[in-house]
Amino acid sequence: MLPLERQTRIIELMDVHETLLTQELAEKVGVSEATIRRDLQGMAEQGLLARTHGGAVRLQRSLTQEPAFAAKSVRMPSEKLAIADYVASQVKDGSTLIFDAGTTILAVAQRLAGRPLTAITLDLPAAQVLAVGETEVLLLGGRVRSNSFSITGPWTEELLRGLRADLFLMGAHAVDERGVSNAVIEEAMVKRLAIEASAKTLLLADHSKFGWRAMTQVCALDRVSEVVSDRKSRKFGWLRDAGLEVTLV
Template sequence: MTTESVQEGPGVFPEERRERLMRLVNQHRRLATDELAHMLGASLATVRRDTRALEREGKIRRTHGGVMSVGTAVEDAPDEEPLFSEKRRANLEEKKRIAAVAAELVPDYSTVIIDSGTTALALAQRLAGRPLMLITMDLKVAEAAARGPTEVWLLGGRVRNGLFSLVGAWADGMLRGIHADIFFLSADAIDAEAVTNSTVDEAELKKVALARAKKRVAIADHTKFNHRKLVSVCTLDAIDVLVTDEPARALVAPYESRFAQILYA
């Protein structure tokens, strides 16, 4: 998926913009509304009007927080990023077990960066109420962690609609000024070569977080292994600890020696 944008001038007609929108949706099969707005150089309100009009004409399908090409189902688009509501329902018990093991790696009074995503959310729920400074680029993670003595800092930036993560120059700038004890990295995919992500903006922010933490912990369930997404985040030897679920053991076996430590939940 690309974050390339086309700045829309005052002379662009709605028909021209909608034609370009349709081409993008057909090319990528699935896009979040905010990503479409960025690509088109148009406002979110304009893109929403256009997608409603195109759906009425039967040319695209609207979903919660995004759009899909006609005839594309979620399972038919494995290289595209599912929305938060879809991710949250998947492998919930595995994510809870991973979160329980990951939480044991965090001493009280630590400064912790938690990535975006539903496994990260499960971890935030586990850490909530402990005496920690917790920094995140995810609205849902921040909401879950803001309990009792847990001090939560939410990075600024552009919200990815339907996903609730924050990206962009503001988030990047804030993160570069932070010194953290531990960063919990969520992964869209992991294979023998690298941890990869679906979007450029999120991948770049993850790279900054990796550089700002003393300890780097990847959290991922078994469905994330032996796949590759668009953008490389880091090589496997950049990870200090991988926390995953028991079904991942056989999947990771061919390259488990590339990780410094693996904990199975």
């Protein structure tokens, strides 16, 4: 098993158990305790978890801080790919799409790259991936945020006010009964304007994003046209009660 595969498996286990001993992780991952210790040390340095005596503990979610891009990129890879495959199958050629920032949205960009679309991006990695073949890419100007590569600020907001799109592919830091929320105020503002500029908004989020709340409100649930997530969550009854279309992949 490659190091990235091991670390992805460790994160999945930590999401379920929160705290695990090195011996338990070694047994569940199928490698030696020495290998797990090296993985845990590297993951702790990246901010993916915290080391404890004899094991590791999942970091508590923060209302005001978001994980760095490197940390998010190894979380829920199979779930993000399943979401991306579904969304790509639903997008029509010739559409104009706004791409939010984030690793789930990046997975969608990888699936759509090269198709005859107009892609308006709020994310540097997505712009790089999309700029091939027949895809026309418009990268909105603004401040590039360190460690996340999202684009925010007054320039971005002004450009969004003058745009119209068929679809906004939106990510989220958290989702609960009160709506979609985000840890970064500047990103929340950009998301609101992208919603206003788009005929439809798809919320794309794996199961770990549901049932809790971040610091800054983005929008109420009634501003979302459809929620696309994975099948591992059992927390979607309240979304359907709110009248939302929910697609699990």
